[in-house]
Amino acid sequence: MFISRRDVLAASAGACLLTLPAQAATRRLRPPFAVPRASGVAPKAKHLPKTEPVRELANESRYRKDDPSRSTVDPELSEAYERSVAPLRAFSQSVIRAANRYVASDGKNLKAAAEAGGILATWAGADSLKVVSGETAQFSRLLTLGAASLGLMQIEGALKPTLRTIIANWLEDRAGETYRHYAALKTKSAANNHRYWAGLSVLSAGIVANRRDLFDWGVSSARIGIAEVTAEGALPLELARGQRALSYHAYALAPLVLIAEAAARNGDSSLYDENSGALHRLIDFCLTQLDDPTRITQLAGTAQEALPNGEFYDSGDVAWLEIYESRFPGRSAWSARLPKMRPMRSTNLGGDITLLFARPGTAPANIPRGRARP
Template identity: 45%
Template sequence: MADWAQLSRRTLIIAGASSWLVPSIGACASAGADLRPPFQTLPPEKLVKLDRDVETPEPVIRLSGDSRYVREDPARADVDPDAAEAYERAVAPLRTFEREVVRHANRYVRSKGETPAHAGRAGGMLWRWAKADALDEMKSDTAHFNRSASVAALSLAWMQVREAIDPEDEGRREIEKWFDRRGDEVRDYYDEKDPDQRSTRNNHRYWAGLAAAGAGVAAGSSRLLEWGLESGEVGLRQVDRDGALPLELSRGKRALYYHAYALGPLMMLAEIGARNGRSLYDFQGGALHRLVRFTLRGIEEPERVAAKAGAPQEPLGRDGGPFDAGDVAWLEIYDARYRDRNPWARRMAELRPLTYTRLGGDMTLLFSGQNARA
């Protein structure tokens, strides 16, 4: 088997030169295999069955809960401690499941396909949730947002291991049907909302777009992929000349945080689109490039964001520092395709490994090809 690092980097270099000359999305509607993941996948050395006995958290069928922010705060910037505690309790089982599935998927990739048992475990966990029709009943806007982010994470994990799962295993089709249902529900929820609501145009919509696009690639649905990419365009159309997103600026002291947060799904959508014949990288005169520059410059000089948001910016880092590595995990995608345009290109070595569960886990492994952790 070709070395994973060389294969990943070589493929991405070729991609940057050729803009991924692939059929249009409409031409890819016939089969899931025709819809390309955003990263190079491993040709399996050995096919495995889903591990139906793997220890799996209890499926979350219904989810409720409200925002962690003070209801009366129009900027949704001030955290309500009681609401935040209730929110964390509500989403904890979901996040545990995401981490475990993504962990197994990353381990399979890191082994260069030599530990197919990890692929079987990731798939087995997804099968258990698909069998239970998990994430079917969402009881609040916050719950719908968390379903979007979860479907995004899980679909990206599935793409990492799918080719190692025996096509004759009926559970594989059950998983893909589940992704198709959840993707449809994510799309329908946002299509049916009042278009004047902020969440139909801010980072909630971009995460919904990534959920739909990820589910589309996982299930072989070009219609879901199309809607997901359109959601990315919703965001990129709003990027102003300075590179800012007006709806994220409206978050006041949290504006910088939400710019970095919005870039995760937007960057992944751009890469999925580029792999499937519809690049968003140069959409709206290179809006994504402007957004990257504005956000990274804002981390270095938060007063620039403060001037546009009308409020001093909170540090992104949990320890009070300017940021955590996960806040800029999307940089691995950008660096792989546009290293010459990456303002932080020289900092990448010190930042790695860059990981973020809801973007598929170890981004350094998936996009730079580096074996981040044993």
Template identity: 30%
Template sequence: MHNRKLHRHLAPALLSLALFAGATQAAAPLRPPQGYLAPVEKFKTGDSNSDCDATPTPYTGALQFRSKYEGSDKARSTLNVQSEKAFRDATADITRIERGTSKQVMQFMRDGRPQQLECTLNQLAAWASADALMSKDFNHTGKSMRKWALGSMASAYIRLKFSSSQPLATHQPQAQQIEAWFSRMADQVVSDWDNLPLDKTNNHSYWAAWSVMATAVATNRRDLFDWSVKEFKVGAHQVDAEGFLPNELKRQQRALAYHNYALPPLAMIASFAQVNGVDLRQENQGALKRLGDRVLAGVKDPDAFEDKSGKEQDMTDLKVDSKFAWLEPFCSLYSCPADVLEKKREMQPFKTFRLGGDLTRVYDPAGEKDKGS
């Protein structure tokens, strides 16, 4: 009898303890893969060998840009040189802040010069205080630029935020201002790309989900993390039994290039989800692995893509090593065969500003040291 009373008395306390433990576990801070925790390699003083470039003018105008495929047929695969130039000119400052952030962070992680860190934070804070890239007046190309820019900046910033050297510890007001801006932009990216019809959900949606994942980790927002995972699952379920993405096959002669272009954001999301306790590798019976394997086979022999798309494949993009940066997270999620690892080693280091810089330094630092870089 005494035991029953004691049990009744303790039950609510034990239940609340269990609930608290569950809540604590659910609220574990989001974090990036282990390589992002790397310390700054050395701390140098004196002038940096590269001056801080002038801050690109914060872009606060309408996000209405011409497409580089303007006038193309529905395959959207024929480049319009004139409209591409207009697009490049109109978005030059956005691209400059993306590339500049990535470059400065990479330099700071190597050299540790205070000027490099201040350069990056001052530039991002200037854009944050102007509430740049937040226009509600946008077209498809404009909302695409917003999510690309967010992904570039947030993923480079993660290197600073999570480094065991804690470079942001003495820059908290700026860090908070920048993170609040990333957070607002991610909310807008979610609004821009949420719940699209499946025939309109393609590589752009995956890149949007990557920008939101990078921001989720940079700002510790579980709601953004969950949205990114949701979008990954939509993408994974678009991969058919043979490893093709129907909406990328529509790109005809660029179908293989666009399948390859769909892989970096998907592989990065899966890698970030994995370290936060969400395993996406088995989604739709291993869709990400199927897609990666299909693309690697296509690079060796594009016949299957030519049969599916009805066009001889344009291999130009596939001769650029950085286009295969997805192999770093991919080969951390799966056991890549020896020939793929050898190819990866030949192409390292993988540097791409849209994924935040030097991915080899994050995922396979031994590969970079072997190259002596």
């Protein structure tokens, strides 16, 4: 059983005792985006998209084990990895699509809220993602946890309180397990993009459970990444990814930007200022290198991997830019490009990011959905 609110979160065996006292928030934690007022209570969903709850997960990385940069894909391992995460992706995408439909209706599409809530309740009822084995499985779980929490944020006002509580309790349990794992780690995953994504998943579950301690741990995870940013704007641990260094800079930015925005929406905008504005430097560096990866090629020591079309990104890789633009309109070098790139989409950040974050009056273009992150 997960430790209750009245207890403390402790690190797993073998490490020094790490405690995080449960704190009572003076006011309810807010989502990082605006949520519509529900037009009523969602009915019980009559039909749900088919998803298979996963209670145990033990998948392995897609990268060759003899490559220290973890940047060379092994075809056989990649095929096995894709099979293992397929049910997780189907779950996350189904929840987020339905939740986005509800938001797009301004709270009127109660059937969409019922669909998202029904899928979440099914997985919560199965106590899904309870048992995980290995670092890749831990990471796969936290991505799923984050998407589920962001989906619940969008629809929770339309759900019956009892249903919402069941789902929130499940997410809270998984968040506690994720926290304990990453708080005790001594490997690179304790400080690279894995930690930032863990922070986002725990923070998001903290919002739906109104757990200030979980929320604060997520913010502290982002501080780890922001403290790593060099004067030039690079992330040393992502430079170590060799030919995928550029890709992983863009990937690491996603949780950092959303955590910074979630903190700002809850009264703390300091993440944007820390380390002499490191988050701004990182964004500037990443966007510049996506246009011309000459410098990151020098820093990583190898040419950067491009997409089949020769580009180094698609809209899904930089969906976080919509969040940044909502806070700092016109500041990024790509601000003028955004109208042609919209809608910006990322399941791991909540789905249609343009829908959730773009300022009123923004007209999204009709472009294909971005590629999935390996």
